[in-house]
Every structure is written in C-alpha cells, then in structure tokens.
Amino acid sequence: LERHAGRSTRHSWVPYAFVALPAAYIGGIQLFILLRGFWLSLTATNLLAPSDSRFVGFANFQTILSAPPFLHSLQMTLLYTAGSLGGALTLGLGAALLLNGSFRGRGIARAFIAIPWATPGVAVALVFTWIFNDQFGVLNFLLTRFGILGDYTTWLDNPDHAMLAVLIPTIWQLFPVCALVILAALQAVSEDLVEAARIDGADALSVFGSVVLPSIRPTLATIALLATIWSFRRFELLWLLTQGGPADATNTLAIEVYRETFQYADLGTGAAVGMIGLGLSLVVTLAYFWLMGGTRTATEQEATA
Amino acid sequence: MALAALVFAMGACTGSTATPTTTVTGAPGAPTTAPTPTPTAAPIITLKVSAWTWTEPKGTAIGKTWLDAFQAQHPNIRIQQVAVPYASYDTTIATQLGTSAAPDVVQLSAVGFGQAVAGKALAPLDSLIDNSAFASSLLPQNNFAVLGGSRYAYIWSLAVFGMFYNKNMLSAAGLPVPTTFDQFMATAKALTDKSKGQYGFAMRSTLAEASGWFPQFSMWVLGHGAHYTNGDQVTINTPEMKQAVTDYIAMYKSGSMLTGTDAATYRRAFAAGKIGMTFDNGLGTQMASLPTLKDLAWAAPTPFNGGTQLILPIYLGISATSQNKEAAAELVKFWLSQGVQDQLAVDLQGELPATFNWDKPSAAYSAYLKTAYWVGPLESKVATAQPAVPAGPLSVLAPQIQQAILNGLSKVQAGQTTVDQMLIDAQAQVEAAKAALPKSS
Numbered sequence: 001l002e003r004h005a006g007r008s009t010r011h012s013w014v015p016y017a018f019v020a021l022p023a024a025y026i027g028g029i030q031l032f033i034l035l036r037g038f039w040l041s042l043t044a045t046n047l048l049a050p051s052d053s054r055f056v057g058f059a060n061f062q063t064i065l066s067a068p069p070f071l072h073s074l075q076m077t078l079l080y081t082a083g084s085l086g087g088a089l090t091l092g093l094g095a096a097l098l099l100n101g102s103f104r105g106r107g108i109a110r111a112f113i114a115i116p117w118a119t120p121g122v123a124v125a126l127v128f129t130w131i132f133n134d135q136f137g138v139l140n141f142l143l144t145r146f147g148i149l150g151d152y153t154t155w156l157d158n159p160d161h162a163m164l165a166v167l168i169p170t171i172w173q174l175f176p177v178c179a180l181v182i183l184a185a186l187q188a189v190s191e192d193l194v195e196a197a198r199i200d201g202a203d204a205l206s207v208f209g210s211v212v213l214p215s216i217r218p219t220l221a222t223i224a225l226l227a228t229i230w231s232f233r234r235f236e237l238l239w240l241l242t243q244g245g246p247a248d249a250t251n252t253l254a255i256e257v258y259r260e261t262f263q264y265a266d267l268g269t270g271a272a273v274g275m276i277g278l279g280l281s282l283v284v285t286l287a288y289f290w291l292m293g294g295t296r297t298a299t300e301q302e303a304t305a
Numbered sequence: 306m307a308l309a310a311l312v313f314a315m316g317a318c319t320g321s322t323a324t325p326t327t328t329v330t331g332a333p334g335a336p337t338t339a340p341t342p343t344p345t346a347a348p349i350i351t352l353k354v355s356a357w358t359w360t361e362p363k364g365t366a367i368g369k370t371w372l373d374a375f376q377a378q379h380p381n382i383r384i385q386q387v388a389v390p391y392a393s394y395d396t397t398i399a400t401q402l403g404t405s406a407a408p409d410v411v412q413l414s415a416v417g418f419g420q421a422v423a424g425k426a427l428a429p430l431d432s433l434i435d436n437s438a439f440a441s442s443l444l445p446q447n448n449f450a451v452l453g454g455s456r457y458a459y460i461w462s463l464a465v466f467g468m469f470y471n472k473n474m475l476s477a478a479g480l481p482v483p484t485t486f487d488q489f490m491a492t493a494k495a496l497t498d499k500s501k502g503q504y505g506f507a508m509r510s511t512l513a514e515a516s517g518w519f520p521q522f523s524m525w526v527l528g529h530g531a532h533y534t535n536g537d538q539v540t541i542n543t544p545e546m547k548q549a550v551t552d553y554i555a556m557y558k559s560g561s562m563l564t565g566t567d568a569a570t571y572r573r574a575f576a577a578g579k580i581g582m583t584f585d586n587g588l589g590t591q592m593a594s595l596p597t598l599k600d601l602a603w604a605a606p607t608p609f610n611g612g613t614q615l616i617l618p619i620y621l622g623i624s625a626t627s628q629n630k631e632a633a634a635e636l637v638k639f640w641l642s643q644g645v646q647d648q649l650a651v652d653l654q655g656e657l658p659a660t661f662n663w664d665k666p667s668a669a670y671s672a673y674l675k676t677a678y679w680v681g682p683l684e685s686k687v688a689t690a691q692p693a694v695p696a697g698p699l700s701v702l703a704p705q706i707q708q709a710i711l712n713g714l715s716k717v718q719a720g721q722t723t724v725d726q727m728l729i730d731a732q733a734q735v736e737a738a739k740a741a742l743p744k745s746s
Contacts, residue, residue: 048424134565246715
C-alpha cells in the first residue's frame with residue numbers, strides 16, 4: 001500500500017503537467033490579448049500612432065452605445081446570427097434526418113454534403129456575387145423565367161434584400177456541419193427506445209418529439225452555441241459581398257470592428273466594439289451552460305425517479 | 306539573390322571609378338546627373354521600400370528598373386522591396402507605420418497619406434530633401450503633400466480619370482462625343498439596346514467595390530463643381546452636390562446604365578463592344594496591352610460641361626520611425642531625378658510621375674503619345690484636376706466621407722431616401738466624425 005501511495009505521490013505532478021500547457025496558452029496568449037484589448041478599449045489610440053495612447057476611461061463605450069449606427073449594427077448582428085442559426089439548424093436537422101435513413105448512395109450523399117463547409121469563404125463570396133448579379137446573375141434569370149419576379153432586381157445593393165442575400169450563402173456554408181454533427185447524434189439514439197415507442201402506437205412525429213429530440217438535444221445545443229459564436233464573428237463573407245452595406249443593412253459588429261480599427265484608424269473605439277461583441281458571446285455561452293445544467297438536472301431527476 | 310548580387314557588383318564597379326557624374330547603367334531614359342557614388346567600404350544599409358504596385362506586372366517592371374539603377378549608384382544601400390497587394394495595402398501598412406517594423410520608404414494612397422500625417426507616422430521632408438532642386442518641374446499636385454507648412458511626401462504617380470468610349474458605336478449612331486450632361490444622357494440612351502445586351506454607360510455602383518465606386522462617383526461631384534470639403538469645412542450638402550447626385554441617379558435609373566457589376570465584368574463587356582461609354586482610369590492600362598481595345602476605344606474628359614477632372618494621387622514618403630532617413634531621402638531624390646521621371650512618364654502608361662515638363666516633354670514621351678492616343682486628352686486636364694477628397698486638414702476624414710456618401714447613394718438607388726435627405730444625413734455624419742477628431746488634426 002505504501003509503495004502504491006509513494007508512486008501516487010511521485011506521479012501527482014502528471015495531471016498538472018497536462019494542464020500546464022493549455023493553462024499557459026490561455027493565460028499567456030489568450031488572456032493577455034483579452035486584457036490588452038480591454039485596456040485599448042479604455043484609451044484613445046490612433047492605429048498609426050499607438051505610442052500616443054491616452055486613457056479615456058469608458059468614454060469609447062459611452063460614445064458607441066449612444067450612437068445610432070452602433071445600435072443598428074448590434075441589431076444587424078442579432079438578425080444575422082438568428083437567421084444563420086435558424087436556417088442552418090433547420091436545414092441541418094432536415095438533412096441529417098434524411099441521411100439517417102437507408103437509401104442507395106447514402107455514403108456518397110454523406111460525403112458530398114460536406115462540400116459547402118469545406119469551400120473557402122472567399123470562393124463562396126465570389127460565386128454568390130455572380131449568382132446575385134443584377135444583370136447576369138442566375139438567380140434573377142430563374143426567378144423571372146418562372147414568373148416569381150416580374151423584372152430583374154438588385155440583391156446585394158438593395159437594403160431590403162441584402163441581409164437575405166448574405167444569409168443564403170452563410171446558411172449554405174454552415175448547414176453541412178450542423179447536419180453531420182446531428183447525424184452523429186441521431187445514430188446514437190437507442191433503437192430500442194424508438195421501437196418501444198412505435199409498439200406503443202406513436203406515429204413518426206411523436207417518436208421524433210418524445211424519443212429522438214430529447215436524445216439529441218445536448219448535441220443541438222452544442223452546435224447551436226458554436227454556430228452562434230461563429231456567426232457573431234463572421235467577417236470575410238459579409239465584407240466581400242457587401243462591405244457591411246448597402247446603407248449598413250449588413251453591418252455586423254465584426255464589420256464595425258474592422259471599420260473603426262482599420263478604415264478610421266481608431267484602435268480604441270474598435271477595441272470597445274470588440275469588447276461588446278465578446279460580452280455578447282459570453283452571454284450566449286453562459287446561457288448555454290445554464291440551459292445544459294438545467295437539462296442535466298432534469299435528466300438526472302427522471303433517472304432517479 | 307543572384308540578381309541582387311549582380312546589381313551590387315555593378316554598383317561596386319561603378320563606385321570604383323569615382324567620377325563626379327554617372328550615366329546610369331541600364332537606367333531608364335536620358336542620362337542622369339547623380340551623386341558621387343559612395344565608397345564600397347561604407348557600412349551596408351538596408352532600406353525597406355513598400356508599394357502595392359510591385360504586386361502588379363507593370364509596377365514590378367518599373368520598380369526593378371529604377372531600383373536597380375539606384376543600387377548601382379549606391380552600393381552601400383540595399384533595397385528590400387515590400388510588396389503588399391492593393392486590397393490590403395492600407396491596412397497592412399497602417400499597422401506597421403508608427404512602429405520600428407515600418408518600411409523606410411512607403412507608397413501611400415490618398416486615404417493612407419492623410420491618416421499617416423494625422424498619426425504623425427511620416428517624417429517631414431523639408432530638412433531631408435532640398436525641394437528647390439526640383440521645384441521648377443514639380444507638378445502642382447505635389448503641394449497636396451504639404452500640410453501645416455511641412456512637406457510629407459512627393460507624388461509617386463497621378464492616375465488621370467476620364468471617359469472612355471466606343472468610337473465605333475458612336476460613329477454608327479452618328480453621335481458626337483458628349484461634352485454636357487444632357488448630351489451624355491441622350492447618347493447613353495441612344496446606344497442602349499438591351500435585347501443585344503448593349504448598354505450606353507457603365508461604372509461601378511456597388512458597395513462590394515466601394516474603393517473603386519467612390520472615385521468614380523467623385524467624377525460626377527467634381528464635374529458639377531462640388532467638393533466634399535473646403536478647407537476645414539464639410540461641404541457635402543450644397544446645391545452643386547445635389548445636382549451631381551441627382552444627375553447620377555438619373556443615369557442609374559435610366560435603364561441605359563449597366564448596374565451592380567464589378568469593374569472586371571464591365572471592362573470585359575466594353576472590350577466586347579457591349580458598352581458605349583465608361584468612366585475609368587484603369588482601362589487605359591488595359592488598352593496599352595490589348596490591341597482590340599485600342600482599335601475600339603477612345604478617351605475624352607468627363608462630359609460635365611467642362612467641370613474639374615478627377616485624379617488619383619499616390620504618394621511617396623519616409624516613415625517617421627525610419628533609422629535610415631538620410632538613405633531614404635537619397636532614394637526619393639533619385640526617384641525625382643530627371644532621367645527616372647522622364648522614363649516613368651512613359652512607363653506609367655496613362656499616369657504621370659511627380660515632375661513633368663509640359664512645354665518640353667522628353668522625346669521618348671512625345672513618341673509614346675503618338676501610340677498612346679488616349680493619354681493626351683486626359684493628361685491635358687491634369688493641371689487643374691483634383692483628388693476626390695481635397696488635400697487639407699479634413700483629408701483624414703476620407704474613409705468617413707466615402708462611407709457616408711456611398712451609404713447614402715445606396716439608399717437613393719434603392720428608392721429608400723431622397724437626394725435632399727441623403728445629403729443632410731451625409732453632412733451630419735461627416736460633421737460628427739470631424740467633431741471627434743483630435744484637436745491636433
């Protein structure tokens with residue numbers, strides 16, 4: 001026993017060693033950058049003269065929070081995030097349910113569905129710029145050919161259509177990863193439970209609602225969290241398609257950070273916008289853990305009962 | 306590396322002759338009066354020189370010619386070219402200027418220049434370069450780089466904008482080249498035949514190409530006698546600006562303009578004979594290399610009743626943090642020397658360098674003009690041409706002005722606001738940005 005205890009004592013540093021590397025990374029790099037970013041947000045700093053930084057307290061936050069353009073940008077961020085999350089999860093769930101069935105060519109279909117996710121964002125933007133082109137775009141051609149539109153319309157340059165136009169490629173690129181993750185969860189659903197529900201007379205919708213959905217809920221929550229944060233910080237697709245326009249119709253926080261920092265050379269305000277974006281991401285993450293905690297408690301109570 | 310070694314060796318050989326003046330080996334154009342070569346025993350200085358033009362074939366060739374010639378004369382100075390693509394140039398250089406990582410000599414866009422001066426990231430050149438040596442031949446636009454009584458840069462090049470038109474289409478329709486807005490509208494309408502995919506006019510009109518749309522729209526602004534700023538005043542909401550926007554929107558909504566299309570697409574359509582007229586400067590560069598385009602296209606000033614033409618100045622300055630300012634100044638002086646400038650006037654193909662002698666152009670330039678027929682009509686307007694945002698204390702607001710104007714135009718194009726309201730909003734937005742400027746700016 002003493003020998004075991006001695007070995008245990010000798011090896012007690014092992015878990016700390018494993019933790020040390022990520023801790024050093026998070027503390028040394030991530031935390032430093034975050035703290036530096038927070039400090040910048042409290043200063044008036046010109047991008048081209050960072051050494052002339054001046055402490056201004058929360059003046060940057062006061063300025064941007066009271067400015068209509070920022071509040072509009074916040075609205076656009078929430079709209080873009082909600083749209084991409086709702087669209088990607090709905091399509092992803094539908095695709096996963098289809099791919100979970102048995103049909104010829106299922107393996108090929110599962111491989112092909114990943115293509116949009118694997119396509120670089122810049123390439124997606126270029127292709128969709130052409131699809132949405134006013135004069136030569138295939139979308140206008142098809143919509144007028146099938147009588148849905150009377151005449152060609154502008155997509156990326158019309159404030160009424162622009163958000164929809166950037167959401168379409170966003171969802172197209174995001175839904176495959178949702179589908180594949182949900183598919184993995186679907187394959188872990190107990191066949192016994194599904195079979196039992198069917199024997200009890202449940203129809204397909206009831207089986208999905210009472211057996212499948214509760215089983216995949218943690219996975220759905222996780223992918224929803226990841227997709228939300230991914231949408232919050234999405235930049236290249238929006239920038240290449242619309243640069244946040246027209247009339248700020250697609251101006252999300254990520255675009256606003258870039259504009260303030262690099263176009264207006266205002267590092268302090270850019271950092272303040274970034275901090276607010278970070279705060280929103282934290283709220284979403286905390287809400288996720290709170291929901292997951294509640295779900296776990298309910299499941300444990302059910303198991304105990 | 307081998308090339309650098311060769312140039313270095315050539316420079317060393319040249320240096321050993323120790324003659325007071327040198328005809329640059331392989332240098333462009335006429336003989337150049339150059340400083341006495343530095344002894345080879347001097348310590349080697351490495352100068353970092355950044356430019357986006359070095360990512361383009363034309364710019365690469367030009368850069369190699371004069372930098373090789375400079376190094377041949379200055380064997381103790383090595384040039385390290387920093388090539389950053391245009392799309393990311395301003396942001397990349399902005400993050401370096403003001404730090405020890407900054408290039409010693411920097412090419413700057415008009416927007417980048419204004420911000421760099423405001424951020425005190427450029428060295429005043431008055432004590433480094435004797436301006437009187439070049440003053441007689443400097444184009445007046447070099448004065449754009451004098452702010453607060455100090456010179457911060459010289460002109461790298463001036464891109465002259467104008468109207469390019471398909472001479473065959475105008476000829477077939479029996480129409481003269483328009484010189485007024487009314488003629489311009491009528492010509493565009495007459496040349497449009499949508500059943501053939503043919504449009505009378507094309508230019509950028511989409512925010513995805515904001516950096517190109519803004520100068521092209523500014524051609525309308527200057528052509529109508531309007532300016533975004535005047536000294537330290539924001540002058541967006543004026544009757545002249547209202548007329549410029551009104552006329553632009555009339556063209557946009559006329560059905561005679563190809564809208565929502567990027568520059569590459571409408572330039573291809575122009576080359577294919579599908580576009581009657583376009584506003585551009587880059588098309589001139591393409592005409593130099595595309596015989597079919599040269600047969601098709603001609604150039605003229607913008608058709609706004611003789612209004613001011615647009616130029617796009619590009620600047621050459623020295624970083625305030627450079628540890629090699631004297632050597633950097635030598636490079637700028639070499640750039641301004643007559644032989645280099647004469648050759649650049651030809652090599653830049655439709656753009657002008659910092660100096661130009663209108664009364665007595667070089668023989669090479671005169672010969673060049675006979676082949677590049679489109680250059681003359683545009684460059685003849687350079688003396689009075691203006692940049693989109695006037696040089697001065699508010700040039701630092703160019704990004705905010707661009708944002709306010711293009712956002713407003715997008716709304717008017719979509720019918721979401723009126724021209725009057727657009728101008729009121731844009732004026733207010735830029736006024737707010739001006740109020741937020743540090744007092745020293």
